[in-house]
Amino acid sequence: MNIFNLLAPKEKKFFPMFEKATSNIVETSKVLVEMVNTSSMEKRKELIKKIEELEHVGDQITHDVFDHLGRTFITPFDREDIHELASVIDDIIDFIHGASKRIDLYKVNELPSEVKILADLCLKGSIELDIAIKELKDLKSVEKINEACVRINSIENHADDIYNMYIAKLFEEEKDPIKIIKFKEIISALEVATDKCEDAANVVKSIIVKHA
């Protein structure tokens, strides 16, 4: 426990910022799911642009957290945890954006079903993270936070299995090395996005361990 915590009321502005950040991730993941499932290339292009815009929104939120952290001496939990949590949430959206940008750049028309499954897992992970973050404010229900974190863990494990099976299949069945490069990079970005959800859940868990 930081002794300075005794000296002043805790700064509460971080919570609405984090809630904005996770809401933004949920929204981005929803657009991602729509984008990988549409059959219209025009619609897809539009949704990829929407993801790009949401990524800029996320950047601004992260910037606001860092800026506020720089100006605030007493924080509701450890400075390192606030910094880490904001960075990791920013990473989630960066990897979703990276995957969608690659789908665009590589001019991949047909997406494998694994891309759709991983997009779904990104959305599920984002929703659970949003739940955990919203509960963090008053630490009323540590149990609810823990449950969300457990679900994020199993979502990440599922994403890992999908990724591993897909890569093994890709190297066995796909004979065109250019397609291997393209699909491997797209699907890796989505898998890392779910990893980053788990990293965020780990920061949340370490915060409640210290404060519960």
Place this chain on the structure above:
Amino acid sequence: MNIFNLLAPKEKKFFPMFEKATSNIVETSKVLVEMVNTSSMEKRKELIKKIEELEHVGDQITHDVFDHLGRTFITPFDREDIHELASVIDDIIDFIHGASKRIDLYKVNELPSEVKILADLCLKGSIELDIAIKELKDLKSVEKINEACVRINSIENHADDIYNMYIAKLFEEEKDPIKIIKFKEIISALEVATDKCEDAANVVKSIIVKHA
């Protein structure tokens, strides 16, 4: 504002260190531009070696900043910002070095024009960063810093466009997957170098927001 800032005169040694770091990046970028434009393979080899040496110089500067940060209790601006700025400047040179090492290792003779454009953008970004850092010392002209940061942003956007168009073209026109692997990795490293310039500009902007 950190309350400790009231307790002691600010430590000024960080500024010359950062100036050394950005001068070193400008020099490295100049060698990079020369290297990607020379038609002599012997000259190229020599310049790649020079970049490697400048990267070691950069490592030493970064190490000095961290070392000094560890020994200094009162810093001119937030410790996190000093750490972040030094790390990100180190990243710029690492990616320039990474690109030049790949050109060497992959035995690529003919470089695409996009490599030359991106090398130019690395140099332009480094020069602007050097301007911003030099102005940071006395915060006399916040306007000049802001203008340099705006230019770094537009340099990064330009680099991004060049990269995206090149990757799309590469996948469409290049039929040799081995060449795709090689060029994609070289050009990615240069594009990330300009991203890192923007990251450094963002740290600078967040410093002036807190102190202006």
Place this chain on the structure above:
Amino acid sequence: MNIFNLLAPKEKKFFPMFEKATSNIVETSKVLVEMVNTSSMEKRKELIKKIEELEHVGDQITHDVFDHLGRTFITPFDREDIHELASVIDDIIDFIHGASKRIDLYKVNELPSEVKILADLCLKGSIELDIAIKELKDLKSVEKINEACVRINSIENHADDIYNMYIAKLFEEEKDPIKIIKFKEIISALEVATDKCEDAANVVKSIIVKHA
């Protein structure tokens, strides 16, 4: 020197945690060496699974360090250094695990001799890091720590040379781009693992500079 260091006895729990972390890395590297040298595919599968388990052990140790850091106001050396050291040690095992996972996923049967050399260098680097960390506790023999760090540096240089020569050879001799992708990724992960050993040695050196 942090002025708070004068106020309280130093917290000693971090040392056993770091010793556990480096012992775990030595063990993981031993399994790696065995795994890349076995000719039985069944045995290899088993050892890859063992590396995965040791990676989970490592995650738990890193988590314990961060958790303890969050609860401790007075640390035996700078908080940033503790955080950095634990992160970098975690990275070593992550890249060893990454390499072994790729060997499994990519269904590579025959491993090039360079993979075996790099696995050996990972083990050598881990053993030196373990020596340096064990000496850090009482700072009795700064010389021994420095010697171990020098050896880690030369191990990393050696790994770098092996990597560079192998990549150049791969692009020159291997005509199958799919094999290039596979081998390049496996060997890169091992090379980065030795880089991370060097990063850890750099943190150790910066700690002794401040305290010796």
